[in-house]
Amino acid sequence: MTGAPQEQGTAHAASKAAAPARAPGHAGAIAPALELRNIDKWFGSVHANDQISLKVEPGTIHGIIGENGAGKSTLMSIVYGYYQADSGEILVGDKPVTIRGPEQAIAQGIGMVHQHFMKVDTFTVLENVVLGAETGMLLAPSLATARAELVRLERDYSLEVDPDAIVGELPVGVQQRVEILKALFRGADTLILDEPTGVLTPQEVADLFRILRALREQGKSIVLITHKLREIMALTDNVTVMRQGAVVANVKTAETTREDLASLMVGRTVLLRVDKTPAQPGETFLGVENLSVRDGNGVARVKGVTLDVRAGEIVGIAGVAGNGQSELLGALAGILPIEDGRVLFKGEEILSRKQTKTARQMRRIGLGHVPEDRHRMGLITSFEASESGILGYHRDTKYNSRILMDRGAVLEETARQMKEYDVRPPIPRLRTSSFSGGNQQKIVLGREMERHPDVLLVGQPTRGVDIGAIEYIHKRLIAERDAGKAILLVSVELDEIMSLADRIIVMFDGEIVGELTQADATEQALGLMMAGERQDGMA
Amino acid sequence: MGDTVLWFILVFDATLRVSTPLVLAAFAGMFAERSGIVDIGLEGKMLGAAFGAATVALVTDSAWLGLLAGIGVSVTLAMIHAFACVTHRGNQVVSGMALNIMVAGLAPALSLAWFGQGGQTPMIEEGGRFRPIHFPFADRLSDVPFVGEVYSELISGHNIIVYVAMGMVPLAGWFIYRTRFGLRLRAVGESPEAVDTAGISVAGMRYRAMIICGILCGVAGTYLAIAMNTLFIRDMSAGMGYLALAALIFGKWKPLPTLLACFLFAFADAVQARLQGVDVPGVGIIPVQAIQALPYVLTVLLLAGFVGKAVPPKASGIPYVKDR
Numbered sequence: 001m002t003g004a005p006q007e008q009g010t011a012h013a014a015s016k017a018a019a020p021a022r023a024p025g026h027a028g029a030i031a032p033a034l035e036l037r038n039i040d041k042w043f044g045s046v047h048a049n050d051q052i053s054l055k056v057e058p059g060t061i062h063g064i065i066g067e068n069g070a071g072k073s074t075l076m077s078i079v080y081g082y083y084q085a086d087s088g089e090i091l092v093g094d095k096p097v098t099i100r101g102p103e104q105a106i107a108q109g110i111g112m113v114h115q116h117f118m119k120v121d122t123f124t125v126l127e128n129v130v131l132g133a134e135t136g137m138l139l140a141p142s143l144a145t146a147r148a149e150l151v152r153l154e155r156d157y158s159l160e161v162d163p164d165a166i167v168g169e170l171p172v173g174v175q176q177r178v179e180i181l182k183a184l185f186r187g188a189d190t191l192i193l194d195e196p197t198g199v200l201t202p203q204e205v206a207d208l209f210r211i212l213r214a215l216r217e218q219g220k221s222i223v224l225i226t227h228k229l230r231e232i233m234a235l236t237d238n239v240t241v242m243r244q245g246a247v248v249a250n251v252k253t254a255e256t257t258r259e260d261l262a263s264l265m266v267g268r269t270v271l272l273r274v275d276k277t278p279a280q281p282g283e284t285f286l287g288v289e290n291l292s293v294r295d296g297n298g299v300a301r302v303k304g305v306t307l308d309v310r311a312g313e314i315v316g317i318a319g320v321a322g323n324g325q326s327e328l329l330g331a332l333a334g335i336l337p338i339e340d341g342r343v344l345f346k347g348e349e350i351l352s353r354k355q356t357k358t359a360r361q362m363r364r365i366g367l368g369h370v371p372e373d374r375h376r377m378g379l380i381t382s383f384e385a386s387e388s389g390i391l392g393y394h395r396d397t398k399y400n401s402r403i404l405m406d407r408g409a410v411l412e413e414t415a416r417q418m419k420e421y422d423v424r425p426p427i428p429r430l431r432t433s434s435f436s437g438g439n440q441q442k443i444v445l446g447r448e449m450e451r452h453p454d455v456l457l458v459g460q461p462t463r464g465v466d467i468g469a470i471e472y473i474h475k476r477l478i479a480e481r482d483a484g485k486a487i488l489l490v491s492v493e494l495d496e497i498m499s500l501a502d503r504i505i506v507m508f509d510g511e512i513v514g515e516l517t518q519a520d521a522t523e524q525a526l527g528l529m530m531a532g533e534r535q536d537g538m539a
Numbered sequence: 540m541g542d543t544v545l546w547f548i549l550v551f552d553a554t555l556r557v558s559t560p561l562v563l564a565a566f567a568g569m570f571a572e573r574s575g576i577v578d579i580g581l582e583g584k585m586l587g588a589a590f591g592a593a594t595v596a597l598v599t600d601s602a603w604l605g606l607l608a609g610i611g612v613s614v615t616l617a618m619i620h621a622f623a624c625v626t627h628r629g630n631q632v633v634s635g636m637a638l639n640i641m642v643a644g645l646a647p648a649l650s651l652a653w654f655g656q657g658g659q660t661p662m663i664e665e666g667g668r669f670r671p672i673h674f675p676f677a678d679r680l681s682d683v684p685f686v687g688e689v690y691s692e693l694i695s696g697h698n699i700i701v702y703v704a705m706g707m708v709p710l711a712g713w714f715i716y717r718t719r720f721g722l723r724l725r726a727v728g729e730s731p732e733a734v735d736t737a738g739i740s741v742a743g744m745r746y747r748a749m750i751i752c753g754i755l756c757g758v759a760g761t762y763l764a765i766a767m768n769t770l771f772i773r774d775m776s777a778g779m780g781y782l783a784l785a786a787l788i789f790g791k792w793k794p795l796p797t798l799l800a801c802f803l804f805a806f807a808d809a810v811q812a813r814l815q816g817v818d819v820p821g822v823g824i825i826p827v828q829a830i831q832a833l834p835y836v837l838t839v840l841l842l843a844g845f846v847g848k849a850v851p852p853k854a855s856g857i858p859y860v861k862d863r
Contacts, residue, residue: 120725122729138719
């Protein structure tokens with residue numbers, strides 16, 4: 001029972017001892033932990049990977065950056081054995097290897113932490129770790145071995161996790177640690193992480209980075225796939241930039257800049273900062289007084305929120321996901337009923353406990369809504385773009401003749417919107433799901449901004465959207481503001497809030513804990529408030 | 540007093556007999572659904588197995604060959620279901636329903652063609668049936684109050700399949716919760732992608748689960764034809780497959796609660812058999828049809844009202860598509 005972990009322990013010690021023995025040679029003499037040579041992959045007519053070559057040096061963190069659809073995930077799926085490359089070689093420690101499935105990747109010491117965790121929610125941490133790496137027919141000895149091994153891993157890498165906790169009940173950041181533990185338990189020397197920070201809070205990101213650095217200290221090699229420049233700069237030693245399936249650069253992180261990487265990714269110069277003039281706020285368009293909202297399960301989510309948004313300004317709501325922002329947005333859009341308080345539009349009460357309105361009525365009054373989750377609420381992915389592009393406005397007279405819908409008018413209008421909002425490809429008859437995330441988002445934005453509503457409610461406008469599209473979406477939002485519209489922006493991306501919003505309100509546990517102007521907002525100040533610390537003077 | 544005790548012992552005895560095919564089918568469903576395959580075709584597999592077992596037992600005069608045939612038919616049907624649902628990612632309810640309808644028509648049709656007795660098989664001789672096993676001293680102890688009665692009436696005197704079914708329950712529980720196979724089975728029904736990335740074949744696991752499902756349904760069907768009865772009759776499974784599915788849901792896909800749910804349904808059935816024609820004080824004689832409906836009414840009431848939040852295995856009913 002205790003034999004196996006000791007064995008692994010000594011094997012681990014041996015590999016550590018071996019590394020320095022090779023180290024005195026020239027830097028080039030150390031075999032790369034993982035090397036890809038001329039990897040090529042076609043999906044039908046799409047050249048997903050075009051002659052990709054890169055080397056991951058042992059004991060380093062190697063970043064792979066590129067926009068959505070640049071081929072990063074395909075490449076890593078080839079390394080992990082989900083796909084076979086059409087041509088090209090994979091080498092582990094200078095030896096060519098064939099990887100036909102995850103089990104062979106695991107045997108080569110390659111571990112993967114997927115963007116969507118590969119977990120069994122109803123299992124304990126221990127059971128999740130053991131699954132697929134059992135020592136025999138019976139479960140008890142496997143679990144005992146794993147428990148001992150988890151203790152060792154916890155000690156070596158400070159990865160604290162309760163082995164008996166049910167995984168589905170753990171916070172996302174801890175679930176991710178379980179994924180890392182799974183890979184390490186299987187003896188991974190090279191760990192691939194696919195967009196690991198997408199679902200994490202800033203604190204959890206900091207924790208993850210600490211763990212990854214600890215792993216590097218212990219001689220593990222890490223491949224970090226991301227589209228976030230900040231993470232590349234903060235964490236990696238080397239970086240590979242991909243664009244349209246090909247490698248456009250292999251550089252040392254220390255010898256490059258955010259701006260350079262962004263330009264390489266997009267293929268043109270990109271403005272990372274949002275250019276805007278100071279806001280010229282006018283009359284109050286949207287007033288929220290003492291608003292309380294319960295979610296579908298009857299849990300109080302918004303507790304007495306008061307705020308206003310004036311014409312010509314963007315008010316940003318910052319906060320860790322799940323602190324009531326979604327419900328606030330839902331109530332203002334007419335989707336969730338109001339428990340208490342009221343909402344005013346240009347000084348006139350439009351919503352209260354007694355006065356309810358549907359989402360359609362709210363739109364008609366002049367509140368546009370870009371929902372947070374475009375797949376669940378913003379679009380119907382199995383519909384054509386033209387159909388998704390008029391959702392919620394489909395009863396407009398311009399889309400309808402007396403009895404039937406006017407398909408011609410719908411297509412024409414969608415084509416115009418697609419051109420106006422730079423949706424690619426601009427084909428109204430294409431299924432919504434065929435568009436990339438950024439282009440889907442532009443379809444939603446086009447639909448909601450087209451009518452230039454006086455108040456625009458925007459939730460997570462750039463979640464899962466490419467840098468190039470982000471730049472464009474931000475420009476459009478600023479343009480609406482400058483045209484004298486009031487915009488309420490909810491985002492969990494601090495960068496986005498800080499660069500777009502003229503005033504920033506922080507929500508924690510359903511309440512407003514602080515408000516800062518853009519000039520006063522620092523990441524530290526916002527981070528503290530997002531963790532629940534009240535600003536001075538806030539009751 | 541003694542009569543009441545004996546009445547209850549006899550009701551429990553009947554409960555045990557009726558619950559045997561239910562337990563087998565419900566556990567068959569448990570293996571299928573825990574692996575992520577909804578099997579509404581328990582009914583059809585039982586009926587097919589009953590026909591196969593009866594036919595072979597009739598021809599060979601061997602109950603054991605009958606059992607083998609029953610299992611063979613049921614596993615074949617299970618593999619068709621698996622082929623449609625796992626390999627071709629078909630709709631699991633449609634496939635299961637199709638099998639049910641096919642068997643419901645095919646078995647009586649073949650029966651009519653081969654035996655010419657209106658869709659039934661002829662009566663099966665003793666050699667082709669599973670006979671009650673009488674435990675030692677059962678007769679002599681039957682006069683001892685309670686303990687002896689329980690021993691001789693309730694515990695002794697069932698056929699081998701009843702004992703096998705009851706023995707199977709703890710074995711299945713151990714298998715699901717204490718072995719590598721069980722861990723993977725539970726995982727593949729909750730999160731097939733986790734199983735896939737761990738280097739285990741999702742399809743392989745699901746096929747294996749369906750083989751077990753087929754074997755258990757085969758035993759259940761065999762029991763109906765050549766242990767509980769003495770011939771194959773059209774529609775003799777009488778919705779028991781669906782009742783087993785209901786017991787599985789009521790038992791929240793867990794072995795012990797599922798067993799108890801099966802007992803409850805079987806108990807209702809045993810009671811209804813004994814209530815037929817009884818003059819209930821103040822009510823009079825209840826129509827037979829109303830009494831016979833009792834177990835099904837109970838099922839609806841329990842599932843609608845008392846089951847609470849039943850959370851099925853998360854991936855149950857969803858074909859696995861590698862998607863990335």
